[in-house]
Structures are given as structure tokens and as C-alpha cells.
Amino acid sequence: MNSKTKQAEQLIERLYTQAKQISPALFQEWAMEEASKIVAFDSGIWGDGVGATKIHSLFLYKQSPEMVDNYGKLLMSGLADELTIHIINNLGTAVAQQDFYSDWHSTEWYQRHCKQFSMEHSCAMAFYKPKLQLFTSVAYYRADPARPFTEEDKRLKEIIDPHLRESYELCLLFNLYKDNNDIANSWEQQSIALTDDEGYIYYCNENFIQYLQTSDIARNAVIHPNLWKKFKNQRQLSIDQTHISLTRIENNQWLISLQPIDNTRQLTDTEQLIAEDLATGMSYKEIARERNRSVSTIKNQAYTIYKKLQIKGKDELTQVIKPKEAG
Structure with missing residues (x-):
């Protein structure tokens, strides 16, 4: 050498x-x-x-x-x-x-x-x-x-x-950690990106990359201009079941954090139990028999569940509700 x-x-x-x-x-x-x-x-x-x-x-x-x-x-x-x-x-x-x-x-x-x-x-x-x-x-x-x-x-x-470049990314993240302990302690569990003042993404973690692959908020590491303008004006938006917040870190640097909207919190205890039964694969008739209710009542409750969860029906339920464990 x-x-x-x-x-x-x-x-x-x-x-x-x-x-x-x-x-x-x-x-x-x-x-x-x-x-x-x-x-x-x-x-x-x-x-x-x-x-x-x-x-x-x-x-x-x-x-x-x-x-x-x-x-x-x-x-x-x-x-x-x-x-x-x-x-x-x-x-x-x-x-x-x-x-x-x-x-x-x-x-x-x-x-x-x-x-x-x-x-x-x-x-x-x-x-x-x-x-x-x-x-x-x-x-x-x-x-x-x-x-x-x-x-x-x-x-x-x-x-x-x-x-x-790699060390510069570390510098960006470390300086973010210093002033944001919550982010530092759960960086890999969150969906976070750093951008400049024009919405160009400098760095993001793996979770954010996965979100970009299924969302159209950005293209080629750039937040869409009209959407970026809304972000900067409102600082918080909800798009496609995702809550997006924007925080200024420095004069030309912003933190974008994503949080899935948990609509299951809107369910009553009874609706939560019925949703779990439906996610398990039980029919309306089976649930009605188990709960000593009419089939029409269970169907009405299911309709309310789908509406609160903003889904179309049973086929999408397992994406937001964990099926009830057997036994």
C-alpha cells in the first residue's frame, strides 16, 4: 500500500x-x-x-x-x-x-x-x-x-x-437524531425521509422507499410540486390511508414522516369482534348464530365496519384486521 x-x-x-x-x-x-x-x-x-x-x-x-x-x-x-x-x-x-x-x-x-x-x-x-x-x-x-x-x-x-456520499448521509441522520430522540430510537420502524426546500429527497429509510413504490406522491426522488406546496402550507396531510407530516429541520432541510391511519380505532368493541370473525373467514350466518343475532343485523354491522375502515368488503378486511386466533 x-x-x-x-x-x-x-x-x-x-x-x-x-x-x-x-x-x-x-x-x-x-x-x-x-x-x-x-x-x-x-x-x-x-x-x-x-x-x-x-x-x-x-x-x-x-x-x-x-x-x-x-x-x-x-x-x-x-x-x-x-x-x-x-x-x-x-x-x-x-x-x-x-x-x-x-x-x-x-x-x-x-x-x-x-x-x-x-x-x-x-x-x-x-x-x-x-x-x-x-x-x-x-x-x-x-x-x-x-x-x-x-x-x-x-x-x-x-x-x-x-x-x-455515504458519510454525508450519516451526517444528515446523526444531526436529525440529536434533536429528535423519538426518531433516533425508532428510525428503522418509521417511514422517514429528508428533503431540501424544493422537495428533492436526500435520503430515506427502507420503509419510506417501500411507500414510494406503491404511492404516487413522488417521482424520481422528487415530491410532486403541487403536493409539495400543500405540504409546506399545511404541514400535515392524509393521503391513501397515510398521515403525512412535514417538519423543518434547518433552513433548507425538511423531515417527512409517514404514519398509517389506523381506522380500526373507530370500531366499537362489538364491531372489532365481528371484524375479527369476518377476517377469520366466518360467514354472516355463522357469526349470527354464534352471537344470537339475526343475519341482517350482522350484515348491517359489517357494512358499518367496512365504511369505518374505508374498504369495499370482506376481501380487503384481512389487510387491516388481524384474524382471530383459533381457540
């Missing part, structure tokens, strides 16, 4: 340690600064997006804010040069300009979007989380035209970058 590889592995350990000690707002700056000491880059961008090339959140490391109005807007609009597309088509592989362009500095893209920001050489890599459909891209830039990124630089980047 050479010294640079050892430094990269030591940085990975520190990423996960530091993630529990500083805020998300400071973590990305610190992480990029530490990575620059190993790969030696002058500036960089860290973008999160959805689908293919479209970036929705862009962190600038030692870059001019004007860069967002130029190159950044291209990324956020979904436009990309051939190099970016090549990076996306080779997820997990670091790509430098000289790998793709024979004369990068003569290209129109460089002249129009990179030269003014001293992006003389770049080395970028992207990775993708299929379940969440979240795309992350990290690019390093050098300002010296005579210092292109080497194969060794790319190798080190491939060691470090996947852990930038």
Missing part, C-alpha cells in the same frame, strides 16, 4: 467519525477540503440529482457563486456535455477530460463554461442509488493547464468519492 492509498483510507475513517461531530452545512466543505489534500485539486462541485443528468442540489467548493448561473444552471436544467454523459454511462469510474477529449481547451464547452472559472482540468465520477433513484456526481478541478489529472489521481478518487 503506497502512502497516498493509506491517506485515502485514513480519510475514509475520519469521514464517518466527523459525520457525527459537525453539521451537514459544514460537512461537505470539510470533506472536500480533506480530499483535496490527497488528490490535490483547487476547486470542485458536488451535485445530487435524479434520473440521468439533471442536478437539483449543487455544493460549490472554492468556486465562484457566479459559476451556478453558468455551468451550474446547465447541470440543473439537464443539459450536459459529452464528458458528463460519458461519466453517467460509466458510474463508479473516475473520468478525466483527456480520457475523452483530444484537445479539451479548444472545445466550445470549455471556452463558454469552464475557462472563466479556472476549470482547466477536471476529474469527475458519478454513482447512483436505484431504489431512491438518486444520482450523485463529484467533480474535482485544477486551475493549472499544465497539471492534468493522472491515473493515480483517478484511482484515489474512486477510493474516496463513494464514501463522501
